[in-house]
Amino acid sequence: MDIVIRPVVAGEYGELGEITARAYLLDGLLDFGESDAYLDVLRDVAGRAAAAEVLVAVEGGALLGGVTFVPDGGPMADIARPGEAEIRMLAVARAGRGRGAGEALVRACVDRARATEGCVRVVLSTQRTMRSAHRIYERLGFTRTPARDWNPLPELDDITLLTYELTL
Template sequence: MVIVWRQAKPEEYETLGEITAQAYLGDGLLAFGEDDGYLDALRDVAKRAAAAEVLVAVDSDERILGGVTFVPDGGPMADIARPGEAEIRMLAVAPAARGRGAGEMLVRACVEQARAVPGCRRLVLSTQRTMRSAHRIYLRLGFARTPERDWEPLPGLELLAYGLEL
């Protein structure tokens, strides 16, 4: 099966939002489950696309397998990016599509996008400790843990930072 990445289309936002929300819920990544306020942000792909780049992985039938938000140069979608850094946010792959390379393709797409941003020297991201499959992708692609940039958006929710020098 061929998987490619591209910019998300507005008519795909709702589908991608639900894939992202269900991936986070299914993996137990939301502290308050269905009542977690972050769920609204995960579902609001249109808002993300207005402030950053939303990329999708699709199969040969144009089915959306997953998506990611690429923040090229700060702005309202950046959590930890500093000047000269781009950021990866909200990477998610539909449970039925996992293990087929869509997640890695989306991270590679973000690396490619970051390298095309003038003055961008580093790509950063935050991840939860339990996202071990994602950690393996990051390490395989050359990202390194940057524990000095770990942070807590909410008390008790520790996010681990990774970075890739471009």
């Protein structure tokens, strides 16, 4: 079967929220485990869908993962500047990994960025330990931008996020 990338529908918000939260938890990406406040943000697909475009990867009716595409700044942008789109919260369920869902989601975001008038670049933040995601980004032509690395929680100095960009 083929993986289909399409916008999330309201009936999938809960499932995608859990896929996203589980991906971050099981990969050890949240410092405080189940008590991490960021889990609420990861689970809030309805909030993301109201402020940006949330895409899902589906195969044979099964939801494999999702991503948030921020075409032109707004409340969901972390690092995007004028003329940049941003990719946020890429997550693939364990059962869907290694099948191309993550790469298909990133490609869909790049395609949407290319179709966005005035967009010249796609940017994203990632954690150091997200090596599988780094390989996807690099394979698709993204390059590291160390000068833009940042810390979302300045009180914890070991949470620096790495940044990547793709010039369109």
